[in-house]
Amino acid sequence: MAGHHRRAGSPRPGRHRTAHAGRGSARHLVDPASRPSTGDRRRTRSSAQAGPRADRARVTAAPAARPFSGVDAAIAHATTITERDRAWLDRLLAGLRSEYAVLQDTLPRCVIHGDAWQGNLAVPRDGAPTLVDLDHFGIGPREWDLAPFTVDYTDFSRITAAEYGEFVAAYGGYDMTTQPYYRTLATTMELRWIAFALRKANSDPHAALEARHRLACLRGDIEPPWRWTAF
Template identity: 60%
Template sequence: MSDVDTNLVLSGDPRDVLMTAARKAGLPTAEATLIRDGANVIYEMAGGVVARVGPPGSQLVAARQIQASRWLADTGIAVVRAVDDIDQPTVVGTRPVTWWVQLPDHRHATPAELGVVLGRLHALDVPGPPPFPVVDPFEGLIESIDGGAALPEDDRAWLRDLTKQLRTEYLALTPGLPRCVIHGDAWQGNVVVPKAGGAPVLLDLDHVGIGPREWDLVSLTVDYTDFARLTDADYQAFVDAYGGYDMTTWSGYRTLATIRELRWTAFVLGKAKTSTEAAQQVRHRLACLRGEIERPWSWAAF
């Protein structure tokens, strides 16, 4: 690693990482506009390119994003496309940068459109040997909880105990569930529809892997059952578009729903180190998970 790369890792500034990666990849560095600052920091570049700056140490995840995009496109799934003429990912220090073809103006998918896309995805033959990992819903959870200094130790201990309980329940459920190719973080914002017309496009491929279809279906179902963000008609449209499978009738639903909500809580816990609003939101979410606040819940977006 060069001294420049080392300094960039230590600085923690994703824009500096982006500029160095763009020079390595032979792309213009002007006019980089921040789109989103999340687990990946995403920028719009000149020439119709979108850059995703991954977190430190996520080179393998970045490489799997590129692999997933190309494999899914070959199967006929409409998916965000990696730029073809760049060796990807471009690594600066320990941070990978991936380069994507910018999508036309678009909107989030409706519940029915999401159901159609997931139905097609889950119907794909699982390749052998699988090019993707087995999805672990608990990946990184304990590390996030342990690092969540915004919560007192007794609260973090409660979250650890909940994680252990949910893992035991999940391992008891999964042996009887068929495996398929899943997105891993399926919600309406990760499927977008071009406003000028065209097929819905699958985005954010960080978690593509092999796992039970229920892990892809649970996020929207939780929006319906626990947050009242969907009408009865919208949820039924999702169920019908997917093929008639209603997650709420499955005996394991509450286990997967709570795992998903725990992950959403852990994500905000990571932001609570530097954000008073995030710290307040984590305490609110913890109260919900403990049953101190009745559903439907209202959680602020981060």
């Protein structure tokens, strides 16, 4: 992959109990006393991704996932960054789009949620865990749905090495961090979270500070593990 964006350092143990990037607390559908377990995440992703491979007609008919949707507009309309920052983000976005186009043609496709961070995982006291908020539902590589959990480990240390190891084992030994395309997916995810902050920053001074912090992280000015706060 092109070396145009920051590569995270080695995954570090430990945990920062901060809210997810660009997000507040989990939705009301989620039991506030319950944190999705590694098994919850694995079972939900497995059930969501199992069927489409057996029905290629439905895969063809469903919309393609769009991981870059709205990112270019957020950058273009941002009022709290410098033109130098805007140019850097535009170059990053262009590079990531090119890389994603290559891996999209390489990796198998299936039905994916498209925004599978833990706040979109409802875990009832009784019953199976369920993914909610299907705005980004579509056809794409399963790895896109695995990226939020993996990024929480490699770049933010929100989960421990043991927890990530449990997730990998539950997913049949498939370790995203060892894949050559992982950094492309991770950086794309983080750019989306920056875009979210930039949209808020136009009217919220606190979001503007957070957006600049996130940009500094992605640019390599701040070493991981990072702390990104919600607003």
